[in-house]
Amino acid sequence: MKPVVGQRIAEEPCQECLVGFGPEKIRQDFPALRVTVHGKPLVYLDNAATTQKPQAVLDAVVRYYTQENSNVHRGVHFLSQVATQAYDGARTRVRRFLNAAHDHEIVFTRGTTDGINLVAQSYGRKYLRAGDEVIVTAMEHHSNIVPWQMICDEKRANLKVVPITDAGELRLDEYERMLSDRTRLVAAVHVSNALGTVNPVREMIALAHARGVPVLVDGAQSVSHAPVDVQALDCDFYAFSGHKLFGPTGIGVLYGKAELLEAMPPYQGGGDMISAVTFEKTLYNTLPYKFEAGTPHIAGVVGLAAAIEYVERIGRKQIAAYEADLLAYGTELLSAIPGLRLIGTAKDKAGVLSFVMDGIHAHDIGTILDMEGVAVRAGHHCAMPVMKRFGVPATARASVAFYNTRADMDALAKAIHKAIEVFA
Ligand code: PLP
Numbered sequence: 564m565k566p567v568v569g570q571r572i573a574e575e576p577c578q579e580c581l582v583g584f585g586p587e588k589i590r591q592d593f594p595a596l597r598v599t600v601h602g603k604p605l606v607y608l609d610n611a612a613t614t615q616k617p618q619a620v621l622d623a624v625v626r627y628y629t630q631e632n633s634n635v636h637r638g639v640h641f642l643s644q645v646a647t648q649a650y651d652g653a654r655t656r657v658r659r660f661l662n663a664a665h666d667h668e669i670v671f672t673r674g675t676t677d678g679i680n681l682v683a684q685s686y687g688r689k690y691l692r693a694g695d696e697v698i699v700t701a702m703e704h705h706s707n708i709v710p711w712q713m714i715c716d717e718k719r720a721n722l723k724v725v726p727i728t729d730a731g732e733l734r735l736d737e738y739e740r741m742l743s744d745r746t747r748l749v750a751a752v753h754v755s756n757a758l759g760t761v762n763p764v765r766e767m768i769a770l771a772h773a774r775g776v777p778v779l780v781d782g783a784q785s786v787s788h789a790p791v792d793v794q795a796l797d798c799d800f801y802a803f804s805g806h807k808l809f810g811p812t813g814i815g816v817l818y819g820k821a822e823l824l825e826a827m828p829p830y831q832g833g834g835d836m837i838s839a840v841t842f843e844k845t846l847y848n849t850l851p852y853k854f855e856a857g858t859p860h861i862a863g864v865v866g867l868a869a870a871i872e873y874v875e876r877i878g879r880k881q882i883a884a885y886e887a888d889l890l891a892y893g894t895e896l897l898s899a900i901p902g903l904r905l906i907g908t909a910k911d912k913a914g915v916l917s918f919v920m921d922g923i924h925a926h927d928i929g930t931i932l933d934m935e936g937v938a939v940r941a942g943h944h945c946a947m948p949v950m951k952r953f954g955v956p957a958t959a960r961a962s963v964a965f966y967n968t969r970a971d972m973d974a975l976a977k978a979i980h981k982a983i984e985v986f987a
Contacts, residue, residue: 580884589877590966592617603936606974611756611784611915611962612940613806616870620810623869627862635861636835636852650861653868654851660871661801662792663818667850670817670824671859675783676706678802678817679750681854682779683710685827686748686800693719696745700725700733700762701952702755705945707781711750720747727952731758731907739770746776753791754784757946757960758907759890759915761785768797777823783807787874787964788913789883793818805863809964810870814863817854824850831856882965886914889963893972900979906958914963917944920979923986925957931985932959935978 590596595615598605607615627649633642635650657669672678687710691697697711701724708722715722723746725738733751742749749771754761768778777799785791786803793801800823805814819827829836829847833856839846847853874882893916897903902921920928929941939961943950950956961975 580878580881581888584877584881584885586885586966586968590968592619592873593966594618594621596966600936600938601934606935606937606971606978608961608963608967608971608975609938609940610787610964610967611807611944611960613812614787614809614964615966616809616811616866617873619873620866620869624811624862624866627865631865632862634858646861649865649868650859653864656868656871657816660786660875661816661818662794664794665821668818668821668824670819670851670854671864672802672815672817673813673860674804674806674815675704675781675802676710676804676815678800678815679707679779679781680710681817681830682748682750682800682802682819683714685830685854686777686823687711687714687718689826689828691715691718691720691747694745695720695747696723696743697721698723698725698738698741698746698749698751700738700751701727702731702733702758702760702762702946702949703750703752704756704781704783705947706783707750707752707779708948721745724948725751727760730909731755731760731949731953732909732911733760733762733767735763735766738767742771742774742776744774746771746774748777748779750779750781752781752784754782754788754913754915755907755946755949756784756915756962757917757944757949757958758909759912759917759962760907760909761911761913763911764798765796772797784913784915787882788886790879799823805867805870808867808870809873811860811863811866814860814867816867821850824854829853829856833857835859877965885965886963889967889969889972890914890916892969893961893963893975896972896976897979900976900983902983903979906953906955914967915960916962916975917958917960919955919958920982923982925955925959927986928959928979928982931982932975932978935974935981937961937975937978939975 633646635647779800780798782803801818806812836856906917925941
């Protein structure tokens with residue numbers, strides 16, 4: 564089976580993929596994993612918030628600033644050409660990473676949030692009318708809710724929310740029922756950051772397309788865990804962030820089908836997004852530059868390309884298989900802890916263990932775990948509607964990457980037992 568996210572990666576991990584996979588060796592590439600916290604070795608389990616960076620990414624960014632630093636698309640001088648080549652070369656690498664058809668379908672953004680806002684403010688502003696509908700799911704991150712609320716308010720359109728089950732799975736039947744001739748766009752998360760649920764985006768896209776409705780996929784939590792093929796998914800837009808993919812902060816990608824991006828107006832105005840300017844009229848640049856106003860985050864793009872190269876060297880099938888095994892191990896450990904309830908028990912899950920405990924607030928769990936050197940996130944995870952759906956104010960969340968190990972999971976379980984002792 565080809566382990567594309569959305570195709571039951573958690574259920575059918577590719578065992579052969581694990582041959583030769585060495586997390587202990589991989590860990591040596593990540594300087595931040597060597598730090599100690601409160602005198603204990605760091606156990607970093609907050610990868611859904613942001614990932615650590617391999618030395619290859621740090622080196623690429625330093626090399627750029629020390630040997631190649633210049634602005635892009637502007638200078639005829641040597642360094643500017645080097646920087647331009649690095650910048651445009653990175654676009655090709657991203658295109659291959661997502662298996663997009665064309666480089667000009669790859670727009671560099673500040674991150675997932677920025678990419679979604681771009682589509683809401685450009686596509687949404689152009690096409691939404693009063694009474695139209697945008698569909699999101701009940702497990703969205705705030706960054707795939709608020710931009711749609713803003714544009715729907717402005718256009719007097721309605722936001723529709725697909726419900727989820729008690730396991731945190733999407734109600735596909737309800738989704739299908741909600742698609743109507745008023746639906747103008749579906750915006751859905753691929754992998755939920757709060758629950759770990761892998762949504763059946765391929766089916767969702769096919770159902771929407773049967774009614775001529777385009778689909779934006781929030782890929783913030785998926786690209787780092789398994790292969791993503793935007794042509795196979797047939798999504799219309801796909802957004803992700805570099806910092807969740809072992810790359811720098813402040814850089815991200817919006818993939819969009821060329822014919823949709825062509826028809827959309829620019830989101831922001833400024834340098835580089837124009838082909839000619841007079842005080843009477845401006846002619847916009849071609850794709851993708853039309854959507855990249857101003858000096859871009861060149862060092863971020865260079866770092867992102869290095870991160871993608873690093874991930875590809877490890878292999879995304881290997882990563883998916885390894886993390887599926889780690890998730891199964893962690894789920895078993897945590898499920899055996901008295902008073903612990905996992906929030907998000909979907910059949911298709913990526914490496915997120917979100918949980919609450921009887922009599923201990925999530926923030927207290929997070930604090931005690933931190934004293935043991937175990938870094939997890941505690942809070943609403945920018946998904947307040949998910950917390951409301953499950954009737955909890957917050958959860959503690961451990962989220963894995965390919966550099967985590969079974970020993971990290973053991974440390975997590977041990978630290979939770981410590982929290983139970985403290986609050987007994
Ligand atoms: N979508 C999901 C599912 C996320 O988990 C996140 C970040 O946690 C985002 C969107 C927003 O990403 P960023 O803050 O990098 O723009």
